[in-house]
Each structure stands twice: as C-alpha cells, then as structure tokens.
Amino acid sequence: LEAIRACSEHLVSFGGHAMAAGLKIEKANIAAFTAAFEEYAQQNLDEEKLVSRLDIDGVCSISDMSQSVVKELSLLEPTGQGNPRPLFATCGVRWMSPPRRVGAKGDHLQIAITDNTASVRCIGFGMGRLEKKLLESDGFNVAYEPQINTYNGNSSVQFVLSDIQFE
Numbered sequence: 001l002e003a004i005r006a007c008s009e010h011l012v013s014f015g016g017h018a019m020a021a022g023l024k025i026e027k028a029n030i031a032a033f034t035a036a037f038e039e040y041a042q043q044n045l046d047e048e049k050l051v052s053r054l055d056i057d058g059v060c061s062i063s064d065m066s067q068s069v070v071k072e073l074s075l076l077e078p079t080g081q082g083n084p085r086p087l088f089a090t091c092g093v094r095w096m097s098p099p100r101r102v103g104a105k106g107d108h109l110q111i112a113i114t115d116n117t118a119s120v121r122c123i124g125f126g127m128g129r130l131e132k133k134l135l136e137s138d139g140f141n142v143a144y145e146p147q148i149n150t151y152n153g154n155s156s157v158q159f160v161l162s163d164i165q166f167e
Contacts, residue, residue: 007036063117091141101128124161141165
C-alpha cells in the first residue's frame with residue numbers, strides 16, 4: 001500500500017490494507033503510474049524483502065502426524081491473518097511413488113513421501129514445475145499443513161505442501 005500511496009498522483013483513487021489493495025486509474029496515466037511504481041520498488045526493495053520466509057511451528061517425523069494429532073490441531077481454528085494455520089517440517093524425506101503433475105494444466109504436484117517412520121500422500125498446489133527436480137533428488141525437506149483427506153468414506157492424513165527444500 002505504501003508503494004501505491006507514493007504513486008497516488010497518477011490515480012483517481014486507491015485503498016486497501018496489508019493483505020490487499022485496489023486502485024482506479026485513467027488509461028492515460030497507466031504508463032506514468034507504472035514508471036513511478038517501478039522506481040519506488042527499485043529504491044525501496046532489497047533482496048531480503050523479496051525472499052519469502054516460512055515460519056515453521058514444529059519439525060517432526062511423518063509418523064508424528066497421526067489423524068488424532070491433526071484433529072487436535074483443528075482446535076486452533078479459526079485460522080486467518082492473525083492466527084495462521086500451523087506449519088510443520090519434516091527433513092530427510094524421499095519419494096515413495098514418483099511425483100506427478102496434476103490439474104488441468106499440470107500446475108500442481110502429487111507425491112507420496114517417506115522418512116522411514118511412515119509414509120504420506122502430499123499435494124503441492126502450484127508446484128508442478130518441481131516434478132523433474134524431485135525425480136532427480138535423493139532427499140529433500142518439506143514444509144506443510146497437515147489435513148485429513150476423506151475419499152470414498154476412507155480418511156487419511158495428507159500434507160498440503162508449502163515448500164520443498166532440496167538437500
């Protein structure tokens with residue numbers, strides 16, 4: 001929002017908050033706004049601000065994430081901006097079944113992983129591009145939100161991947 005405010009002379013109106021913003025601009029001012037916005041970004045953004053950071057709540061083995069533990073975690077709800085979903089990590093995992101791209105455009109990733117204590121199915125939204133790197137990897141670390149997946153009346157733990165770090 002600070003960047004938009006700094007370029008507001010080119011706008012009809014704008015507003016927003018930390019998680020979203022909106023603006024109204026006349027077509028004739030788009031080029032000037034774009035130039036001012038890019039200049040603001042160059043002057044005010046450094047590499048540290050551009051690197052996303054995950055706040056991991058706990059590091060555990062796959063076997064630690066039983067259905068009962070995941071159900072207990074749901075007691076922390078409702079989650080949102082002031083109360084984010086718990087994020088966990090498991091290190092030194094490898095794939096059990098080859099990763100594969102899923103979704104209409106192959107943008108997402110489906111994979112089963114193990115850490116030698118247990119195995120779990122995972123879905124990585126927007127991670128389809130990592131398929132080849134995973135196939136070539138001997139081991140990796142995952143950050144995820146655990147959830148209960150129910151399909152055809154059968155429930156199991158599933159990890160919704162937030163990130164994959166290669167060893």
